Amino acid sequence: MKVLITGATGLVGQELVTLLLQKGFVVHYFTTSKSKIISKDNYLGFYWNPETGEYDVEALKEVSKIIHLAGASVAEKWTKKHKEAILNSRIKSSNLLFSILKNNSNAVNQLITASAIGIYPNSLTKIYHETDTEVAAGFLGNVVQQWEQQVSAFEELGITVTKIRTGIVLSNKGGALIEMSKPVKYGLGAALGTGNQYQSWIHIQDLVNLFLFTMEHNLAGIYNAVSPYPVTNQVLMKAIATAYQKPFFLPNVPTFLLEFLLGEMHTILISSQNVSSKKILEHKFQFKFASLEKALQHLIIQKK
Numbered sequence: 001m002k003v004l005i006t007g008a009t010g011l012v013g014q015e016l017v018t019l020l021l022q023k024g025f026v027v028h029y030f031t032t033s034k035s036k037i038i039s040k041d042n043y044l045g046f047y048w049n050p051e052t053g054e055y056d057v058e059a060l061k062e063v064s065k066i067i068h069l070a071g072a073s074v075a076e077k078w079t080k081k082h083k084e085a086i087l088n089s090r091i092k093s094s095n096l097l098f099s100i101l102k103n104n105s106n107a108v109n110q111l112i113t114a115s116a117i118g119i120y121p122n123s124l125t126k127i128y129h130e131t132d133t134e135v136a137a138g139f140l141g142n143v144v145q146q147w148e149q150q151v152s153a154f155e156e157l158g159i160t161v162t163k164i165r166t167g168i169v170l171s172n173k174g175g176a177l178i179e180m181s182k183p184v185k186y187g188l189g190a191a192l193g194t195g196n197q198y199q200s201w202i203h204i205q206d207l208v209n210l211f212l213f214t215m216e217h218n219l220a221g222i223y224n225a226v227s228p229y230p231v232t233n234q235v236l237m238k239a240i241a242t243a244y245q246k247p248f249f250l251p252n253v254p255t256f257l258l259e260f261l262l263g264e265m266h267t268i269l270i271s272s273q274n275v276s277s278k279k280i281l282e283h284k285f286q287f288k289f290a291s292l293e294k295a296l297q298h299l300i301i302q303k304k
Contacts, residue, residue: 002026002062003215004108006093007069008045009036011174012114012166016067016208017043023212028059030070050092053099060106065215068097068113068151074140075175078265087143094150101157110160112214113151117165117200117224119144122271124196129276130165130222138267148222160220167200167226167275169207172299181240181300189241190250192258195234197272200226203289203298213285226275228290233269239292243300 003020007013008029020027021042030048031037037045046059050070072089076082094113101108118140120128135141144165154161170177183189202210202225210225231239234252241248258266277287289295 001064002028004028004030004059004063004066005069006030006048006067006097007071007114009033010069011171012169012204012207013069014173015171015204016069016211019208019212028061028063030055030059048096050089050096053096055096055100057100057104060100060104060108062107064107064109066097066108066111067211067215068094068111071114071147074116074118074143074265074268075179076265077263078139079263083139087146090143090147091150094147098150098153098157101154101159108159110162110215110218111151111154112162112164112211113147115148115151115163115165115222116140116144117167117226117273117275118268118271119148119165120273120275122197122267122273124198124272127274127276128224130224130279136271139264140268160218162214162219163222164207164211164214164225165222165275166207167202167224167230167273169204170201170295170299171204173204175204177240177299180237181244184237184241184244184246184248187246188250189237189246189248191234191237191252193233193252193255193270195232195237195252197233197270198230198274199233199236200224200230200273200275201236201292201295202226203287203295206287206289209288210280210285213280213283217283219283223280224275224277225280226277227287227292227295228277228281229292230274231292236292239296240300243296 046056048055070093072085
């Protein structure tokens with residue numbers, strides 16, 4: 001089977017490509033950087049530019065599944081310019097992908113897109129499921145809502161649409177865990193804000209396996225990609241400190257300081273989303289790293 005991936009060179013994309021190649025898939029990928037184009041028998045890159053509408057139609061050849069991961073990182077400071085990049089990169093890439101499929105003969109029967117649990121409102125008490133329709137106030141909720149609405153249009157082409165709402169991705173190759181670990185390594189670990197906010201997380205290997213699972217089972221609709229066991233920020237930061245065998249005694253970092261340092265982006269750190277993975281579990285998906293301790297054992301302790 002041939003799979004086309006956008007965002008293949010990002011943190012999740014690289015892990016997903018590795019998994020698919022191990023499973024015997026042929027991977028095509030779109031890239032905006034011509035220097036990142038590689039041509040091997042089972043791994044072929046093709047240029048595209050969502051800003052100008054350029055693309056190489058050969059990328060579609062014999063492809064039946066598309067995994068859409070492209071989008072500017074939300075983990076950079078939300079300047080006006082970067083906020084535009086966060087939204088436009090997702091909308092424009094989705095628009096171009098739609099245009100490519102609409103205007104060219106193809107065999108694509110499923111589009112699986114990354115999304116985010118940031119669509120769910122901040123709550124210390126509610127447990128969120130895929131059926132919840134209330135959207136978080138603020139920038140990130142708006143981005144995810146527009147992103148998902150844009151992708152729904154692919155159903156007009158007779159394509160199965162799958163939306164993977166991803167939680168905090170834990171990886172030792174980049175992303176949230178690396179950033180959270182930096183002060184911890186120096187014995188300066190502390191909870192953020194009140195520390196009571198729920199943080200729904202997922203080990204990167206479970207995430208890419210979930211993408212593969214929804215593809216192999218042709219699952220349609222929205223799926224939360226989070227561990228069955230979300231934790232508070234206090235528990236998460238203390239567990240990271242324990243994994244590094246570092247003390248954890250400092251007072252919480254106050255919200256006003258996070259806002260001063262990070263601006264609007266600080267809302268990612270203090271928002272509480274207790275998100276359920278019950279739906280994907282009912283399809284018999286099995287998490288390899290369901291517990292936080294097991295995930296950190298694999299990502300931190302075994303890698304020392």
